[in-house]
Amino acid sequence: MMDLKLDLHGKLGQFELTAKCDLHMRGITGLFGPSGAGKTSLLRAIAGLDNQLKGRIELDDVVLQDTDAGIMMPAEQRRIGMVFQDSRLFPHLTVRGNLEIAKRWAKDRHIPLQKVIEGCDIRDLLDKPAPSLSAGQRQRVAIARALMAAPKILLLDEPLAALDFNSRQHLMSFLNDSATPFPMIYISHSVSETLSLCDPLILMKQGGIDAIGPTAEVAHKLPKRRGHARVTSYDAENGQLVLELDEHAPELEAGQTIGLVTEPRWLKSQNGG
């Protein structure tokens, strides 16, 4: 359990951001909101990567920022891990080298290397040079490295965006499982990912916090789920349609009524689809 107290305000260019909240962090806290709401900016301020916002940040009774008192702790001293959508690895090292460096940062608090290797499914990548990895592989290694560094909290900004369906499922269940040692804040644009991984939730809108609370209480404010599916089979005689969804959808069940928006085939071919 970590207490994160935020009281931030200020301008990033023309964009105004205000965030005031007390978070009792345990497990995975979701940070959800439309594009441009200020989610990444908020995480960057917490991590100390952007110091344009004024105010105060306190993590477990340690003051990370207090602009009135002239305090701005440098990012490298905050012990906050951050994984971006396009995280970079140390290019001159192999995957194993990247993990070993992180383990040194962690001193004696690290979680077992084997557990992280299995959870992030990177066993086959260990001896590969970092620049040779695909985007999805790099992302899995970036998450593994962040976990090995044993941060006080881990901030994840759309960390699974580059992953295919199976890798995403695998990593989601691992993050859920390893959530206990390091509380996380998790940004995702996927409603189902947010609902299945995160509790509590922070909802942001236009540079401010719109709602915050247990997932069960604020989930009704999330947009309706939109996604894609591939038609596996369709029987025109009885209307029976079998779909394969592009992502996990724990809210769906047999017998439920759902809406469908489709394009006639002739229109699709006109659009080059």
Ligand SMILES: Nc1ncnc2c1ncn2[C@@H]1O[C@H](COP(=O)(O)OP(=O)(O)OP(=O)(O)O)[C@@H](O)[C@H]1O
């Ligand atoms: N350093 C900066 N200087 C100027 N403007 C900035 C800066 N950082 C962020 N912004 C602006 O702040 C706004 C919020 O951006 P931010 O990336 O935080 O949104 P977001 O909610 O994470 O969006 P997305 O979901 O698309 O990633 C944007 O209009 C962006 O251009």
